[in-house]
Amino acid sequence: xxxxxxxxxRQLFSRIKKxxxxxxxxxxAVVLVLLFSYVxxxxxxxxxxxxxxxxxxxxxxxxxxxxxxxxxxxxxxxxTIKNTVVISLYSVATFPIPIMLALMxxxxxxxxxxxxxxxxxxxxxxxxxxxxxxLMLILFxxxxxxxxxxxxxxxxxxxxxxxxxGWFSSVYVWSDVWQxxxxxxxxxxxxxxxxxxxxxxxxxxxxxxxxxxxxxIDIPMLMPTMITLxxxxxxxxxxxxxxxxYLMQNNLNITSSEVIATYVYKIGMLSSQYSFSSAINLFxxxxxxxxxxxxxxxxxxxxxxxxx
Amino acid sequence: xxxxxxxxxxxxxxxxxxxxxxxxxxxxxxxAVLLLIVLIYPIYFIVIASFSDPxxxxxxxxxxxxxxxxxxxxxxxxxxxxxxxxxxxxxLYTIVGTAIGLAVNISAAYALSRRDLVGGKxxxxxxxxxxxxxxxxxxxxxxxxxxxxxxxxxxxxxxFSVAVFNxxxxxTFFKTSIPEDLWEAAQIDGCGNLRYFVQIVIPLSKAxxxxxxxxxxxxxxxxYFNALIYLKDSNLxxxxxxxxxxLVTNQMQSALGTGEAAAVALRLAxxxxxxxxxxxxxxxxxxxxxxxxxxxxxVMIGAVKx
Numbered sequence: 001x002x003x004x005x006x007x008x009x010r011q012l013f014s015r016i017k018k019x020x021x022x023x024x025x026x027x028x029a030v031v032l033v034l035l036f037s038y039v040x041x042x043x044x045x046x047x048x049x050x051x052x053x054x055x056x057x058x059x060x061x062x063x064x065x066x067x068x069x070x071x072x073x074x075x076x077x078x079x080t081i082k083n084t085v086v087i088s089l090y091s092v093a094t095f096p097i098p099i100m101l102a103l104m105x106x107x108x109x110x111x112x113x114x115x116x117x118x119x120x121x122x123x124x125x126x127x128x129x130x131x132x133x134x135l136m137l138i139l140f141x142x143x144x145x146x147x148x149x150x151x152x153x154x155x156x157x158x159x160x161x162x163x164x165x166g167w168f169s170s171v172y173v174w175s176d177v178w179q180x181x182x183x184x185x186x187x188x189x190x191x192x193x194x195x196x197x198x199x200x201x202x203x204x205x206x207x208x209x210x211x212x213x214x215x216x217i218d219i220p221m222l223m224p225t226m227i228t229l230x231x232x233x234x235x236x237x238x239x240x241x242x243x244x245x246y247l248m249q250n251n252l253n254i255t256s257s258e259v260i261a262t263y264v265y266k267i268g269m270l271s272s273q274y275s276f277s278s279a280i281n282l283f284x285x286x287x288x289x290x291x292x293x294x295x296x297x298x299x300x301x302x303x304x305x306x307x308x
Numbered sequence: 309x310x311x312x313x314x315x316x317x318x319x320x321x322x323x324x325x326x327x328x329x330x331x332x333x334x335x336x337x338x339x340a341v342l343l344l345i346v347l348i349y350p351i352y353f354i355v356i357a358s359f360s361d362p363x364x365x366x367x368x369x370x371x372x373x374x375x376x377x378x379x380x381x382x383x384x385x386x387x388x389x390x391x392x393x394x395x396x397x398x399x400l401y402t403i404v405g406t407a408i409g410l411a412v413n414i415s416a417a418y419a420l421s422r423r424d425l426v427g428g429k430x431x432x433x434x435x436x437x438x439x440x441x442x443x444x445x446x447x448x449x450x451x452x453x454x455x456x457x458x459x460x461x462x463x464x465x466x467x468f469s470v471a472v473f474n475x476x477x478x479x480t481f482f483k484t485s486i487p488e489d490l491w492e493a494a495q496i497d498g499c500g501n502l503r504y505f506v507q508i509v510i511p512l513s514k515a516x517x518x519x520x521x522x523x524x525x526x527x528x529x530x531x532y533f534n535a536l537i538y539l540k541d542s543n544l545x546x547x548x549x550x551x552x553x554x555l556v557t558n559q560m561q562s563a564l565g566t567g568e569a570a571a572v573a574l575r576l577a578x579x580x581x582x583x584x585x586x587x588x589x590x591x592x593x594x595x596x597x598x599x600x601x602x603x604x605x606x607v608m609i610g611a612v613k614x
Contacts, residue, residue, distance in 0.1 A: 015426050021501025022419040026431060029416035029470050036451065036467040037438040043447025057450075104336055117340055119600070120347055126592050128530030130548045131585050134555025138581060139350055146353055149368030178347070210329045235440070243533050247556050268446045269537065281444035289440055 047278040067279035076263060081238075083169075084259040087245075088237045090173045095230060098181050102188030103218055107210065121182025133247040136175055137162055163252035172248060191225045192218060227305040235292025238284050260284045358382070358582035362575040365582075381583035384576050391554075391584070394547035401546055402528040405465040409524040412469050414517060417478035418505055423488070435472045445537075452538060463538045464546070465528075474520045481516040482509070518602040522595065529592045551588055555581055 016023065042057070047067060049060040071077055101121065108114040127135070142148045142158040151158035161167045195217060203213050242261035249257045260280065268277025292307075300306035357365045361376035369375050385391060416435075420428050442448070457463040486509055494504045510517070532548035539545060 012426060015424070019422070019424060019426070019501060021505070022422060022425050024502065025415035025419040025505065028412045029475070030431065030434070032412065032467070032470045033435060033438060035455070036448070037442060037470075040443025040447040040451045041441070043443050043450050046447065046450075104340065107333070107336060108340070113340075117344065119597075120344055122596075123593065124347060124351070126526060126530075126596060127589055128532075128548055128551075128592075130530075130532050130551045130555065131588055134551065134581065135350065135354065135585060137556065138578075138585075139353070144366040144578070146350070152368060182347075209326050210332050247552065264445055269449070274446050274450070278444055278446045281446065285441060285444060292440060 044278060044282055046275050047282045049275060051275045051278075063275065067276045068283060070276060071280050071283065076258065079255070080258055080260050080263045083256055084238050084240050084261075086256075087169050087172060087240045087259065090169050091176065091240075092230075092233055092237075094173060094177050095233065097177055098184035099188050099222060099226065101181055101185040102192060102222070103214055105185065105189055106192045106218060107214070118182070121185070123182070124179045125183035127179065129243045129247060132175065132179060133244060136171070136248070140171070160252070162248065163250060165253045165256040168248070168253045168256045172244065176244075187225060187229070188222055191222055195221050223303075224305050227299055227303060228307065231292070231295045231299055231305075231307055234295045236288055237291055238287050354582055354585050358579070358586050362579040366575075366578075378579075380576060381579035382587075384580040385583050385587060388580075390542065390545070390550050391547070391587075393543060394545050394550035397544060398529060398547040400461075401464045402525050405469065405528040406521055406524045408465055409469045409471065409474075410517065410521055413471055413474045413520065413524075414478055414510075414513075415505070416470075417475045418482050418509055420475065421479045421482035421486075422491075435470070435475060438470075439472050449537060458538055459540045459544070461544065464534060464544075468534065471524070471527075474523060478513075478516050478520060481513065485516075486512060515602040518599045522599045525595065526592055547588055551584060554584055 045057055046060065048063060048065070049057070050063045050066075051057065051060045055061075105114065105118060108117065139146045140161040142151075142160050145158075147161065148158040159167065161171050199217050200213060203217060208216070238260060240259045240261060242265060245257060245259050246262050246265065249262060261284075264277050264281045264284070267273050267280065296306050296308065353370075356372075356374045357370055358381050359374040359377055359379070360370045361378055362381075364370055364375040419425055420432055422428070425431075443451070452458055452463060452467060457467060490508065491504060494508060499508075530548060532546065532552055535544075535546050535549045539549070
């Protein structure tokens, strides 16, 4: 038994040794991930401590769940959660748009128009978030922007899209759709390109209409990709990104634009309450993680699609 | 050509074209054209506005062509040295960051694609876990600071260079497109792993490498979050952070004061905002057409089968 084990481990060692080059190739990525992803995970401890920089992470006194309680009782708790969920669900509702775009592109005859159409729909993706928000601020200005001028042309008063709480989620979500729908459709177009052409031919022989081909060939073909991406989206329900929301935020829309990510930033980076900020962040991450596992489990059970 | 015509004529009998198909097709192309207008016009408007008299833009006289052509916005742009410092920094971050990102991710992806890698599954898990769980803003900030990377050039190109999604895409590409036999043949000829990777795998993987280079470069060109958190010295600021000050937080306008001169300056500042959008966006959009041809091969293979 013992000898066998020894033999096994020796064999293992020789197999590793034989491919030492591969481990060398892996080394930089592994080191970087350990240093910059796993080392910070140890820092999560400060969410449970009264962190003071002088004492360091280890020697700061334990605080238990004090900071979690502080967040749950704070007047910002309900607002940030509500705003985050509203924006997230609103985004998830636009989930079918790239799919429809892909179905449409798939119906186009391969020619110059199709190529032009695809290039143009991808383009906005390359605009940076900063420029995108700058663009929106300029175009949506009720006094000097394109929207303002358009409304004046019809003799109406333009709404202040960037400066009102009521418009925030719509502007956020639809500008995202505008910017990324083409890009997001790529993966579906790829999945559709894998359809065996003989399926379409057979359907044509059977007298299927274009619509029926979409309904019974294309959509089922996209199902696995759709479900995988949907799981990831729902697993990130409380993960509305910091970048765009923070840029779009101003005093006029703050009641509907303060999300968990921006709150974590303000508490942590701007007012240096490290423990409190980490607790909020951890709460967010854990909820997302639990959601992801739940959705993945449900999907595995009912549709045989899953992430793992 | 004549054959095609004959087919369409005969088509009435042979291939039955439904009128509902025709309608669906026409509706689709009309919708596609409308969508193109919605996507192109705002960008086109910024372009013509950047060449127009700002008063005409504000009064709604600019719709299809520039009005009272001027280069004043671009001239104003030249005066702002911090934009050019930002530009230089961003180019440096993009080049160095993309080089590091490619080296790290492509080599890791290749190693993980090999079936004879002992423990590859566990190492994959180690990477994938970080996609769903991380330390969060403050612990990560503290780590970067403890490693003495805060406010350095390196913080912009090194700590976040591992991109797990890119590794997965490249790994799938290697698995499906580089035949295992090739490695066996090379091995018989006495070729080691490293030489095989550099001399055989890399030249065969231009498609996926260019796609990942594009993703990484766009990411670096457009990012402002890391700079916002980890940089203090304005000489290290990337373009996006400076753009934020000009476009979003309106730092220039608040410095202008009030009165007649201020009104003129304000208009000029507005005009410059149009110009700045063009100058900041054109370079990254110019790269895209060059990689587009690899795009279809690369992404498709990488993304579909993951």
